[in-house]
Amino acid sequence: MTFEAYLSNIRAKTGKDPRHFFDEAVTAGVLRPDTKAMEFVSWLKRSSGLGHGHAMAVWESFRRSGWVPAAAGDRRAARTAASKAAK
Numbered sequence: 001m002t003f004e005a006y007l008s009n010i011r012a013k014t015g016k017d018p019r020h021f022f023d024e025a026v027t028a029g030v031l032r033p034d035t036k037a038m039e040f041v042s043w044l045k046r047s048s049g050l051g052h053g054h055a056m057a058v059w060e061s062f063r064r065s066g067w068v069p070a071a072a073g074d075r076r077a078a079r080t081a082a083s084k085a086a087k
Contacts (some may be wrong), residue, residue, distance in 0.1 A: 006057035014048055020060040021048070029066070040068075 001009075011017055016077075019053075021044060025031045030043045041055040050058070062068045 003057060003060070006054060007061060010050065010054050010058065012056075014050070016048075018058050018065070021058050021060060022067055035068070037068075 024047070025040060025043065028043070028047075029057065030040055037056070037059050040059055041052065044050055044055040044058060045052065048055075059068070063070055079082070
């Protein structure tokens with residue numbers, strides 16, 4: 001399955017796109033400069049009913065959009081990503 005197919009299946013199942021999940025995660029306080037992928041994935045699985053692979057695809061879409069840092073532990077990149085997302 002392609003990355004785009006994962007995102008299409010997520011939209012079909014939930015009616016939400018990655019930006020919607022991003023906004024929900026920010027509102028819920030899940031996305032912080034030190035948030036790790038698995039923390040977000042666990043939250044998304046609980047809150048949306050998505051499986052692990054689909055939740056990871058949402059995280060990857062955040063990473064590709066620059067909303068979260070590409071490398072774990074890169075706090076400067078995390079602050080920059082959070083700042084970009086808030087705009």
